[in-house]
Amino acid sequence: MVCPDSTFSYKSKFYKSGDVIRDTxxxxxxxxTIVEIRINEYPVEQIMFNTDSIICKDELVNLSASTNFQSYKWSTGEDKSNIQVRSGTYTLTVTDVNGCNVNSSITIKESPPIQYSAIPMDPLCPEDKGSIEITNLQGGTAPLEYYLNGKKVSLSSLDYLNSGLYIFKAIDSENCEVSDTIQILDAAIFDVVFDDQIELEEGTSHSLTFPIQNPKIASIQVSPNSDVFIQNGTELKFSPKEDITYTLTFTDERGCELIKTITFTIKRNEGFYPPTIFSPNGDNINDTWQPTYGNVYTLVSASIFDRWGEQVYYTNNPSVEWNGTYKSQQCNPGVYVYLIELRHRDGSVKKFSGDVSLIR
Incomplete structure (x- = not known):
C-alpha cells in the first residue's frame, strides 16, 4: 500500500499505485515460487472545511478542518485544526493515520461593501416635514434590508420626518452592515411680531411697518381689504371705522406662509373734540383754545402744561377759554400738553391727554 502520488521500492526499483510486481x-x-505483488493506494479522506465562504469586510472568522487527522500545517504557519482568518486563500496540509499527506485549499471572499450617499432633506417651511434621500447605492450581497432608528423601512418611505438625529442602517444577506447618523435641521423660523390688539381713536389711523428680516417678507395679503392701504409692500396703514379683526397672510421669499390677526377697537369720542392748534395773535381767527365737550360729557377739569411740566392754564368751567397767556404774559409759541377730565353721563370719569400747538 502506498500513499497517493507515492512509490514503493522493491529491489532498487520504484513502483507506483496500480503497478504489479512479478518475481521468482x-x-x-x-x-x-513465482510471486505477484499488486501495488494499491491507501484510501484518502478528503479535508472538510467548516466556515463561511463569504464574509464582511475586515471580518475575522473561524476556519476549521476535519479533526480526524494526525497533524495539520496551514499556509499561515499554524499547526492546529482551526484558525482565525480574514478574507483570502488558505492551504492546509494534513497527515492521516497511514502517514499520507493531503493538501486542500479554500478561498474566503469578502462581500462587496455596501456603499451609498445619505442626503438629509431639511424642511423648507416650519410646518413642513423633512426626508432622507439614499443615492448611489451599490455593493452588498442581495437582498438588502434597511432600518431607520431600528425600524425596518423601505427606501421609498424615508419621508415625513421630524427634525432630529436619525441612524440609517443597511444590512445584506451575509449580515454585513453599514450605518450613518443623519441630522434633519429645523426650517428657519418665519415670524412677524406686532401688537395684535389696538385701541384706536375714532377718525385716526394706525400704521404697521415691518423691518427687513431673514427670511424676507415677499408679500402681505389683508382680509378684509377695506380701510387698509399697503405701502412699499411691507407697510400697512389701517383706518377702520368700526371694530374689526383683520387677517394678515405673510409670504416669505421661500414661499412659506404665516397667518396672524390684528383687532381694532374704536374709541368713540361722542362729541368731545380738543383742538390741536390755535394762534392767539389778535386776528380774531382761532385766537383761543376751547374743547368741544359734546352732549354726553361734563367738564371736571382742564389743564395745560408747558414742556417743563408747569401748569399754565386750569379751569373747571367749560365756557372759559385759554387765550395763550400765563400770569398775564403771552406764552411762547410751542407744543403744550393738555390733560382733561370728563364725567360721562353714566357717572364714569375719563381722562384725555394730548398735544396742542401754540403759534403766533
Whole structure:
C-alpha cells in the first residue's frame, strides 16, 4: 500500500499505485515460487472545511478542518485544526493515520461593501416635514434590508420626518452592515411680531411697518381689504371705522406662509373734540383754545402744561377759554400738553391727554 502520488521500492526499483510486481523466488529445497505483488493506494479522506465562504469586510472568522487527522500545517504557519482568518486563500496540509499527506485549499471572499450617499432633506417651511434621500447605492450581497432608528423601512418611505438625529442602517444577506447618523435641521423660523390688539381713536389711523428680516417678507395679503392701504409692500396703514379683526397672510421669499390677526377697537369720542392748534395773535381767527365737550360729557377739569411740566392754564368751567397767556404774559409759541377730565353721563370719569400747538 502506498500513499497517493507515492512509490514503493522493491529491489532498487520504484513502483507506483496500480503497478504489479512479478518475481521468482528460488528454493534449493523445493521448486521455485513465482510471486505477484499488486501495488494499491491507501484510501484518502478528503479535508472538510467548516466556515463561511463569504464574509464582511475586515471580518475575522473561524476556519476549521476535519479533526480526524494526525497533524495539520496551514499556509499561515499554524499547526492546529482551526484558525482565525480574514478574507483570502488558505492551504492546509494534513497527515492521516497511514502517514499520507493531503493538501486542500479554500478561498474566503469578502462581500462587496455596501456603499451609498445619505442626503438629509431639511424642511423648507416650519410646518413642513423633512426626508432622507439614499443615492448611489451599490455593493452588498442581495437582498438588502434597511432600518431607520431600528425600524425596518423601505427606501421609498424615508419621508415625513421630524427634525432630529436619525441612524440609517443597511444590512445584506451575509449580515454585513453599514450605518450613518443623519441630522434633519429645523426650517428657519418665519415670524412677524406686532401688537395684535389696538385701541384706536375714532377718525385716526394706525400704521404697521415691518423691518427687513431673514427670511424676507415677499408679500402681505389683508382680509378684509377695506380701510387698509399697503405701502412699499411691507407697510400697512389701517383706518377702520368700526371694530374689526383683520387677517394678515405673510409670504416669505421661500414661499412659506404665516397667518396672524390684528383687532381694532374704536374709541368713540361722542362729541368731545380738543383742538390741536390755535394762534392767539389778535386776528380774531382761532385766537383761543376751547374743547368741544359734546352732549354726553361734563367738564371736571382742564389743564395745560408747558414742556417743563408747569401748569399754565386750569379751569373747571367749560365756557372759559385759554387765550395763550400765563400770569398775564403771552406764552411762547410751542407744543403744550393738555390733560382733561370728563364725567360721562353714566357717572364714569375719563381722562384725555394730548398735544396742542401754540403759534403766533
Amino acid at each position: 523466488i528460488s528454493s534449493i529445497v523445493t521448486c521455485d
